[in-house]
Amino acid sequence: MSKQKVSGPAQKNSLFLPGFLFLASALFLVLISGKTFAENVLYENISMRLNLMKEVASYKWIHGIPIESKAREEKVLLSSIKHGLEHRIKTENITSIFVAHFEAAKEIQRCWHRNWEGEGPPAYSTDLMKNIRPRIESIGRKIIQLLPEHVANINEFLSYMEIKCLSEKAKHNIFRELANLDFYVSAFEQVKKSGILRVGTTGDYEPFSIKDATEKEPVIKGIDADLAKSLATELSVKLVFIDTTWPEIMRDLKENKFDVAMSGISITAERETLAYFSEPYHTGGKIPVSLCSKAQHYSSLKKIDQKGVRVVVNPGGTNEEFLDKNIKHAGKIIYPDNKTIFMEIIEGRADVMITDQIEASVQTEKNRALCTTQVKPLNLQKKGILIHQDKGLRNAVNKWLRSVRHSGHLEKVFRFHISAASQ
Numbered sequence: 196m197s198k199q200k201v202s203g204p205a206q207k208n209s210l211f212l213p214g215f216l217f218l219a220s221a222l223f224l225v226l227i228s229g230k231t232f233a234e235n236v237l238y239e240n241i242s243m244r245l246n247l248m249k250e251v252a253s254y255k256w257i258h259g260i261p262i263e264s265k266a267r268e269e270k271v272l273l274s275s276i277k278h279g280l281e282h283r284i285k286t287e288n289i290t291s292i293f294v295a296h297f298e299a300a301k302e303i304q305r306c307w308h309r310n311w312e313g314e315g316p317p318a319y320s321t322d323l324m325k326n327i328r329p330r331i332e333s334i335g336r337k338i339i340q341l342l343p344e345h346v347a348n349i350n351e352f353l354s355y356m357e358i359k360c361l362s363e364k365a366k367h368n369i370f371r372e373l374a375n376l377d378f379y380v381s382a383f384e385q386v387k388k389s390g391i392l393r394v395g396t397t398g399d400y401e402p403f404s405i406k407d408a409t410e411k412e413p414v415i416k417g418i419d420a421d422l423a424k425s426l427a428t429e430l431s432v433k434l435v436f437i438d439t440t441w442p443e444i445m446r447d448l449k450e451n452k453f454d455v456a457m458s459g460i461s462i463t464a465e466r467e468t469l470a471y472f473s474e475p476y477h478t479g480g481k482i483p484v485s486l487c488s489k490a491q492h493y494s495s496l497k498k499i500d501q502k503g504v505r506v507v508v509n510p511g512g513t514n515e516e517f518l519d520k521n522i523k524h525a526g527k528i529i530y531p532d533n534k535t536i537f538m539e540i541i542e543g544r545a546d547v548m549i550t551d552q553i554e555a556s557v558q559t560e561k562n563r564a565l566c567t568t569q570v571k572p573l574n575l576q577k578k579g580i581l582i583h584q585d586k587g588l589r590n591a592v593n594k595w596l597r598s599v600r601h602s603g604h605l606e607k608v609f610r611f612h613i614s615a616a617s618q
Contacts, residue, residue, distance in 0.1 A: 237341040238355040241369065244334045245299060245358050250327050252304035254320040256311055262304045268297050271335070276391075277435070278339045281451045283379045286389045289339070291372040299365040306360030347374040383587035386454050392432045394423045395439040395447060395456035395581070399509075399533035401557050402609075402616035403459030403578075418612045419457035422476075425604065426455075429595040441533075442511030445469055448581060455592065456581035459551070461513040471589045472579035473596055476605060479552040480572025481517050484559065486540060487566035493547050494568045500524050507545035509533040513576065514550050521573075522549075537562060551576070553613070560617035 255262060272293055279289035311317060321327055349370055356366045379385035386392050396415055398406030404417045414420075415436045427434035437453040444456055448470055462472045485493045493499045499506065504525040508515045509532075518527060528545050530536045537558050539545040550558075552572050559565045580596070582589050599605045 235351065235355075237338065237345055238352050240334050240338050240341065241296075242355040242358065244296070244331060244338065245303060245356075245361060247327060247331055247334075248300045248303040249307055249359075250321050251300070251323065251331075252307040253317040254323040254327065255304065256308055256316060257320045258323075262301055262308065271297075271332075274332075275335065275339060276389075277393075278336055279342075280385065280389060280391065280393065282339065282343050283385055283451065284339070284342060285377050285379060286391070288372070288376050291375070292342075292369070293335075295365075295369045295372045299361060299369060302362060302365050303358065303360040342373075342376060343378070345373055345376060381587060382451075382454055382583040382585035383591065386430060386432060386588065390432050391435055392423075392427045392430060392455070393435050393437050393453040394419075394427075395437045395444065395453035395458070396420070396423075397439055397441055397444070397458045397533070398436075400459045401534075401554065402612040403553075404457070405534070405616075416612075417616075418608055419459060421608045421612070422599070422605070423457050425599060425608075426592065426595050429598075430591065440511065441509060444511075444581070448583065451583075454583060454588065459553075459578055460581050461551075462577045462579045463513060463516070466581070469584075471582040471584050471586075473582060473589065473592045475577035475579050476596060476600070477553070477578040477609070478575065479578070480574045480576050481514070481549050482552045482555050482572045483547050483549050483568040484537070484540065484555045484565055485547045485568050486564055488564075489546065490566045490568045496521055496573060499547055499549075502526075504547065505545045506547050506549065507536060507539045508548065509536055514548075517549060517574070537565060540565065549573070557613060557616045 252262070254260070272290060275289050275293045276286050279286065347370070352370050352373070353366060356369075379388060396404040396419060398404050398415055400417075402417050403419045404415055407414050407416050420436075423434055423436070437447075439447045439452065439456065439458075444458075444460070445466060447453065448456060459477075460466075460472075462475060466472070483493050483499060493504070500522045502524050505528055506518060506522055506525050507528040507530050508518050510529050515529075525547075528539070530539055530545075536548065540548060541562060541564055547568070552567075555567050559567060580592055582592060596605075599608075
């Protein structure tokens with residue numbers, strides 16, 4: 196029987212298939228090796244952290260410090276939960292993992308103390324606060340960062356756990372908790388099941404959010420601070436404020452540093468491509484502020500946009516966005532501290548600042564040397580709560596927002612803080 200020559204699509208497919216299979220196999224090996232590498236780095240960091248316990252034990256022995264400190268464990272646990280939530284790791288899992296670490300760490304330290312009782316004290320100790328603890332904390336954050344890539348491999352794990360004074364039981368306790376790792380599937384589930392609402396705030400924008408450093412522990416005050424407390428109460432969760440900045444706020448949201456951001460945030464088309472916003476809870480616009488004695492010189496954008504005019508602006512927000520879009524000839528002065536930026540005008544280092552109408556109202560009341568240079572705002576701008584692209588969370592926020600608007604609480608909060616900030 197004569198052989199038929201294969202041609203056309205069938206021939207192409209027969210040539211293509213081996214190449215495809217080779218590429219697929221190579222890709223699979225790359226993925227597997229990538230997972231294995233991340234897994235090895237995780238185990239290596241766990242080993243590094245536990246190996247530091249001899250140095251911890253040495254410092255505590257020489258300085259007569261007890262091995263166990265529940266207060267310290269609680270502090271580390273709270274920090275670990277905070278960092279774990281950035282990766283959607285369930286709070287109960289991160290707790291179990293670090294409790295297993297605590298027990299292993301104490302076991303190692305006790306073992307070394309017993310050795311030194313019989314053999315004599317250690318010759319030296321590295322400074323715990325300045326040297327050892329920062330390293331432990333840095334490795335702890337790295338461990339949390341690597342957890343989402345973990346693929347349980349007991350033999351690989353044990354190969355990294357050849358640590359003097361660490362028992363087999365302690366090793367297997369740590370591995371068991373790593374193997375049980377689980378994650379929240381959405382932002383809203385995380386808020387409800389973790390019992391924690393993380394609110395990003397810049398803490399530099401009166402009357403919405405301002406960090407008060409006069410207290411023993413710095414606190415966030417303002418319109419959005421009170422509204423955040425109300426939202427947390429509505430959701431029956433604990434409120435935790437997370438520091439952010441105007442240049443970094445969108446990146447911090449993307450990196451899951453917080454669940455929502457509340458800091459007098461303007462709703463913009465660019466931001467809406469990356470996140471959800473709540474329904475607006477304030478409407479205003481941009482308006483120029485200058486010394487009252489010079490206000491007539493800056494009563495329009497045309498007058499402001501002249502060579503020699505110095506316009507000061509805080510970086511990264513809609514003030515800078517408005518300036519870059521509308522001012523082409525005047526000089527632009529970047530000033531990073533939004534809490535003291537108006538002093539640049541008062542002390543003669545800048546001529547004008549273009550900012551939100553509500554902030555201008557507060558600052559011109561506080562500083563009688565300052566005035567707005569025109570009555571009507573230069574644009575219309577609405578403010579909302581910045582939210583992960585999670586419909587469940589957005590719906591919950593909007594439901595709460597409608598209730599506080601309907602009850603009059605929203606208006607009351609605005610009235611109180613505008614009055615207080617103007618004093």
